[in-house]
Amino acid sequence: MNEPRTYEHSVIEPKWQQTWESAKAYLVRDDLPREKCYYVLEMFPYPSGKLHMGHVRNYSIGDAVARYKRMRGLHVLHPMGWDSFGLPAEQAAIERGAHPGTWTYENIAYMRGQLKRMGFSYDWTREFACSDPGYAAREQDIFLDLVEKGLVYRKSSLVNWSTGLNCVLANEQVVDGKCWRTNMPVIQKELPQWYLRITHYADELLGNLSALEGSWPDAVLSQQKHWIGKSQGAEIDFAVEGHNDLKLTAFTTRPDTIFGVTFMSIAPEHRLLDRIVPDSHRAAVEAFKAEVRNVSAQERTGDTAEKKGVFTGAFAINPVNGHKVPLYAANFVVADYGTGTVMAVPAHDDRDHAFALKYGIEIIEVIQPVDPAKAKPVSEAAFTEAGVLAGNCAQFSGMPSDEAKIAITTWLTTSAKGRAVTTFRLRDWCLSRQRYWGNPIPYAYTDKLGAVPLRKSDLPVTLPTDVVFDGKGNPLEKHATWSVTANDGSPLSIRGPQGPEVARRETDTCDTFMESSWYFARYTCHDNTKPDLGCAAPLDKARVDHWLPVDLYIGGIEHAVMHLLYARFFQKALCDIGYTTKREPFKRLLCQGMVCMETLYRENPGEKKTYFYPDEIDVERDAKGRVFKATAKTDGAPVQIGRVQKMSKSLRNTVDPQSLVEQYGADSARLFVLSNVPPELDVIWSEDGIRGSHRYLKRLWVLCTEHAARLATVAPYAGKAADLAGADQSVVRKVHAVIKRCTDALEKDFAFNTAVAQCMELTNELKPDALKPEVLKLGLTTLVRLLAPMCPHICEELWRELGAPGDVTSAGWPAYDESEIAGDSVEYPVQVNGKIRGRVVLDRSLTGKALEDTAMAHETVKAAIEGKTIRKLIIVPGKIINIVVA
């Protein structure tokens, strides 16, 4: 036995990182058959300053997959870059006077160092930042391609205005009526903005989701499905009494209920409302509109919001029966969904029912349940299911409601009073942002021509560097010359039909979700070691088609509808432009859980809680290890133990990955975030937890190094388990079983937690003194290979220490032999009426009578069946024996 070497992670980790870097170990070629390739990608980070534990978890999972796939012999594309446009850079500019670019690129340099210190196996030659001139310029090219495809338009309408960011937001970025970034209220504002026609792809975005079932988390699929929100129904035109020149069109999914319409509701913002309202009711309607306008979005749509309306004084005519029904302006009708007008059928819609009761409006039943047991007076509750049309529905009476939907729509269509329509909840993507630190929208305006796209030869539009950040409005708008100066310094002009015209640039920049919508494609053809960046066009079709779709994409569930929907849309648009033929970007999606931690706080009556860092607290535990008391070290007074929550600075439940790496090493940190929990669940950080991971690596280290001399000269045991006895035999069997289980765990669900558990089990069985050296060597080299994707540095070091040839990655993932796992004998549990009464060890080949006899001869089994009749005997070969008695 040797004196074991000390496990010095701070020495071996940088050593291997340098080795990998100088060997260019993770560069990948583009010219290999696709089936031998694998593209794994983690959502790239915003360069906020330094890595947090969420990054460490996300990238540890991705890196373990990348390294595992490499050990399986695949050529793995595993790139990294920076989502580097965005608001915090401008905030930093306001606060500390640094230019957003300076701040951003300093952060990138620092965080790149941190990623390298974690030992992640990226192909750094493909790295880029979205704010790099090369990437931003190519995105402007794509923007013009989108313009050409008719996917870009400018429209003035009510937009979501973030009071926190002072800029517009896309619908996806409004969460609970608040801004997704700042949590500040969002109000509605009328503004002209640039839009991307994502709705053009609504059907395909929805339809393709079914092909992703099983490969994407259900939660993401259902969120996207709901967000796209497809409804099939009809648009029906209602005449307005006294206005021959206009009509109100209502969208409904229940045209079968049209004979039950007793009123109509209209959005207060509806464009026709002012023309319809008679003077007698104008004051009341205006008052109602003002009331609706004055409440914020979340109050109007929140669950406590009261359904309210006001009679407009106008009447609509039901096209099927000529009935005259009152028109109400109602706060729950949304102007930009459907047509902003609803035909109300209180007998068959819950909300219309409540509204009718409140305002004393008639309720007419037109659908009757097929099952009479379900019949209830419609004055009590709306009947919202399918049924049969009642006798008051003219020629449609007696028709099942599903048939009537079609028949009535057909009738409306032939009478030119309506038409079949499919409506989506999905809105077009509002792309423009009134900010500096983003990619400029390549448009300009002239007095005569209005908005004109720039020509590709006039690109790129680059951001000026001499700007002032005072926190008020868009700095680009306030720049003296930028918006009227061409790239060559001359006054900006646009060639119109009558010659050049003076122009000024668009000062809006693109939503930063634009950059993250195609970066994964750009990685496939980007090379930052070459002057033309490897691909002068935005994308190189051959390479994009070679690598896409990404085999495995890993990131947080918070992007379920924003980034992941935009990226899917962009992929389709890029396809139609001709940059690729792959219509879906991500084959498999893994949404990793958050990194959480207990919170510690004190209540302050009437004020916010005071939170404590864990090292400011002492805890006491009872005999079972439950914490029952926590006190602050400073004053000894009690502190509340709060919920486990996502790490955040304001809750003081964070831990800095940097300090973990310094104290325990990157391998321990990586192992910790991969152990104990499957990737999609939240992981709870604890000091004890990381010490456990570190302790395990130290154990493995000692086990390998103290026997290094003895093991260096022998080869790992390569024979049959049957040729060994005792502990040697069971270790060989265990090795095969553990390899199988690790392989299955990673192949199926990326279940690193169970793979780690398997490795620990094997470690527990490796008792050096009881084993032949070649068996011990088999066990240890197997462990090192299985753990290498997760803890690459220590495994590479131990691989050498054990005297194994080459490096652990090229040694590959170990193989197993199924027949070596199970021995010739099986221990059968013997149940009597489903309860285990004994165990018998039998030859695997034994069947039938001999097996039954041995089982029943077992002492405790015999006692359990004594004096009873044997009804049935179930034998599952290799598994279990169950004796049924009565």
Place this chain on the structure above:
RNA sequence: GCGGACGUGGCGGAAUUGGCAUACGCGCUGGGUUUAGGUCCCAGUACCGAAAGGUUUAUGGGUUCGAGUCCCAUCGUCCGCACCA
């Protein structure tokens, strides 16, 4: 309200997909090494019981020789969406 996921020791979780419930880790208990320990090693640790043995996967029922796993109901938790006509 609608949609989805899920309830397993003190805690995080495992269970080869209907076949030995509680793997692995944390914590805790006892013992040892150490001047010391945020060290390391050994043993124990679902519950009840002195033991024999019995009980246990939120609760109640069902299917089955056999259920954590399948079916039904109830309770509870988490997530998403929310006047979507």
